Amino acid sequence: MNGALDIGYPQLALSLLFVLLAGFASLRLRLGLGRDLLWGTLRTVSQLALLTVVLTWVFEVRHWPVILGMYALMILFASRIIRARVRSTTIRFFFPTFFSMLFSYMLVSYVVVDVIVEVRPWYRPEYFLPIGGMVIGNSMNAVAISIDRLFNDLLRRRGEVELLLCLGADSRQASADMFREAIRAGMIPSINSMMGVGLVFIPGMMTGQILAGSDPLVAVKYQIMVMLMLVGSTALGSVLVISLVRRRCFSRDHRLIIRAVDRGRKST
Amino acid sequence: MLIHGPSGSGKSTLLRVLARLEALSAGNILLDGREATDIAAPEYRRRVAYLQQMPVMTDGNIRDNLLLSFRYHDASPPDDDMLRRHLEELALYDVVLDAPATELSVGQQQRLALLRLLLMQPSVLLLDEPVASLDAASAEQLMHAVARECEARGLTVIIVSHQEIGVPGQHLRRLHLRNGRIEEEG
Numbered sequence: 001m002n003g004a005l006d007i008g009y010p011q012l013a014l015s016l017l018f019v020l021l022a023g024f025a026s027l028r029l030r031l032g033l034g035r036d037l038l039w040g041t042l043r044t045v046s047q048l049a050l051l052t053v054v055l056t057w058v059f060e061v062r063h064w065p066v067i068l069g070m071y072a073l074m075i076l077f078a079s080r081i082i083r084a085r086v087r088s089t090t091i092r093f094f095f096p097t098f099f100s101m102l103f104s105y106m107l108v109s110y111v112v113v114d115v116i117v118e119v120r121p122w123y124r125p126e127y128f129l130p131i132g133g134m135v136i137g138n139s140m141n142a143v144a145i146s147i148d149r150l151f152n153d154l155l156r157r158r159g160e161v162e163l164l165l166c167l168g169a170d171s172r173q174a175s176a177d178m179f180r181e182a183i184r185a186g187m188i189p190s191i192n193s194m195m196g197v198g199l200v201f202i203p204g205m206m207t208g209q210i211l212a213g214s215d216p217l218v219a220v221k222y223q224i225m226v227m228l229m230l231v232g233s234t235a236l237g238s239v240l241v242i243s244l245v246r247r248r249c250f251s252r253d254h255r256l257i258i259r260a261v262d263r264g265r266k267s268t
Numbered sequence: 269m270l271i272h273g274p275s276g277s278g279k280s281t282l283l284r285v286l287a288r289l290e291a292l293s294a295g296n297i298l299l300d301g302r303e304a305t306d307i308a309a310p311e312y313r314r315r316v317a318y319l320q321q322m323p324v325m326t327d328g329n330i331r332d333n334l335l336l337s338f339r340y341h342d343a344s345p346p347d348d349d350m351l352r353r354h355l356e357e358l359a360l361y362d363v364v365l366d367a368p369a370t371e372l373s374v375g376q377q378q379r380l381a382l383l384r385l386l387l388m389q390p391s392v393l394l395l396d397e398p399v400a401s402l403d404a405a406s407a408e409q410l411m412h413a414v415a416r417e418c419e420a421r422g423l424t425v426i427i428v429s430h431q432e433i434g435v436p437g438q439h440l441r442r443l444h445l446r447n448g449r450i451e452e453e454g
Contacts, residue, residue: 162289163324167337168314168388253309255289 004211016041064123068106071132075101078140085144088261089151093245097143100240105135108233116225134205134226135233138190142234143241146186150242153178154249154258161256171250179246186238190231197227270435271428273445279428280321282445283394286426287318299392310340317390321397323377325369333369333380337388346387354383357416359409375406379413386417393417395427411435 019041026033061067079098086093109132114122122128154161157178164174172179197203205226209219249258273279284290286297288309297304304312314337325333331351338345346354348365355363358379369380378398385393395414399407415436418425427435444452 159320159322159324160326163320163326164336164340165289165310166287166313166318166320167384168310168340170310170340173340251291253288253305255291255309 004213058125058129061125064121067123067125067128070125070129071106071109072102074129074133074136075105078136082140082144082147086148087151089155090257090259090261091151091245091248093147093241093248096244096248097147097241100244101136101139101143101237104236104240105132105139105233108229108236109135112225112229131226131229135229138230139234139237142186142190142238145189146182146238146242147245149185150178150182150246150249151258153181154256155260158256165254165256171247171254171256174254174256175246175249179242182242183235183238186242187231187234190234194227194231197223203227269424269426269441269443270433271426271443271445272432273430275430277445278448279430279445280396281448283318283396283426283428286392287316287394288312289318314341314388315390316392316394317385317388318394319378319381319385319396319398322401323374323381325372325377325380328369329366330363330369330372330380331365334365334384334387336384354387355380358383358413373406375402375410378402378406379410382410382413389421391422391424393423393425395425397429398427399429399433400431407433 019037023034023037025031026037058067058070075098078101079094082097083094109128110122112131113119113124113127117127117131119127154175161174161178165171203223203226206219206223209222210216249256251257271279271282281290285292288297288304299307299312299316307315326336331348334351335345351365352363355361360376360379369377372380378401382398393414398410398414402410411434414425414427417423427433442453443450
C-alpha cells in the first residue's frame with residue numbers, strides 16, 4: 001500500500017462548506033457562534049499549515065538535545081494550559097507541575113520508543129515527538145483534573161483536615177483522603193477510555209494509521225501500546241504532581257494554608 | 269480563662285494561632301516555658317487541644333470518631349466500657365458506639381468532640397464558641413463537663429465567646445478583646 005489518497009486543494013476548499021453549514025445554523029438559530037467559527041477555522045488552517053513547516057524541519061533534525069528541548073517546550077505549553085484550567089487559589093503550582101510532567105512523561109516516552117517500539121536511534125523525531133505529544137495531551141487533562149480536585153477538596157473539607165491536624169495528624173495523614181480522591185479523579189477518564197476503546201470509538205491514531213495504509217494489525221498493536229502507555233503516564237504524572245502540590249498547600253509546621261482566590265476561573 | 273469581644277475582634281484568630289492553625293505574625297507562644305515552635309506541630313496540637321466551633325464528625329461510627337487521635341500516636345485506646353463511662357460523665361447516656369456519629373444532635377456531637385480531645389490527655393484546652401450552636405440545657409451540660417475536667421485534671425482552659433456564658437469554677441480570668449487588642453482584664 002502506498003499511503004492515503006491525496007486530497008486536492010479545490011477539494012479541500014470544498015470542506016469549508018461544512019463550516020458554512022455550521023455558520024448558517026448559527027445565524028438562523030441566533031447561536032452567536034459566527035465569530036468563533038470564523039476565528040476557529042482560520043486558526044485550524046493556519047496552525048496546521050505552520051505545523052507542516054515545523055514538522056518538515058523537525059523531522060530533519062537528528063540531534064537529541066534539540067528534540068528533547070522541543071519536547072520540554074510542549075510540556076511548558078501544557079503546564080500553562082493546566083494553570084489556566086485549575087481554579088484560582090493562593091497556591092502556585094506551575095513549576096511543580098512542569099517538572100513532574102517533564103520527568104514522568106519523558107521517562108514513559110523514552111521507554112516506549114526505545115524498549116517497546118525499538119526505534120533506532122531512540123530520539124528519531126517522527127516517533128518520539130508524536131508519541132510524546134499523545135502522552136502529554138492525554139495526561140495533561142488528568143493532571144488538571146487532579147489538581148482542581150485536590151484544591152476543591154482541601155477548601156471544601158477544611159474543617160475535616162483541621163480536625164485531623166488538631167488530633168495530632170501530620171499534613172500527609174490529614175489530607176490522605178483528598179490525595180487519593182484527586183489521583184482517582186484524574187485516572188478515571190483514561191481507565192474509562194480503556195473500557196470503551198474499539199466498542200464506543202476508534203482512536204484517532206489507529207484511524208490515521210489505517211488511512212495512511214498501515215496493516216490494521218500493526219495499527220492495533222500500536223493502539224494497545226498507546227492506551228497502556230497513557231494509563232501509566234497518567235498515573236505516574238498525577239502521583240508526582242499531586243505529591244508536590246499537596247506539600248505546597250501546607251506550611252512546614254503542618255498548617256493548611258490554601259485559600260480560595262475570588263477571581264473565578266481564568267479562561268485559556 | 270474566658271475571652272470575650274464583639275465579632276471580628278480577633279478572638280477566634282487568637283485561638284487558632286494558639287492551636288497553630290494560623291501563623292503567628294509577631295511574639296511567641298510558650299508552652300510550659302518552652303517555645304511552641306520548638307515542639308513538632310502534631311505533638312504540640314495533642315497537648316494544646318482545640319475544639320472547633322462547629323463539631324466535625326467523620327463518616328465512621330461513634331467509636332471511630334472518639335478514637336480518631338489514636339491513629340496518629342502510639343497510646344493504646346480505651347475499651348468500650350471505658351468509653352461509655354466517659355460518655356456518661358458528659359451526660360451522654362445509652363449511646364450506641366456502633367451508630368453513625370453524624371446522626372447525633374449538634375449538642376451531642378459537641379460533647380463527643382470534647383471527649384475526643386480529652387482522650388488525648390491534653391494539658392491545655394482551647395474552646396472556640398463552644399456553646400454558640402447549643403440550646404441552654406446542652407450549653408450548661410457542656411460547660412459543667414469542662415469545669416469538672418478542668419478541676420480533675422488540672423487543665424488550662426481558654427474559652428472564646430461573643431456572648432456572656434456561665435462558667436462554673438473559681439480560678440477564672442476574663443479578657444475583653446476589641447480590634448485585636450486586649451482592652452480589659454478582670
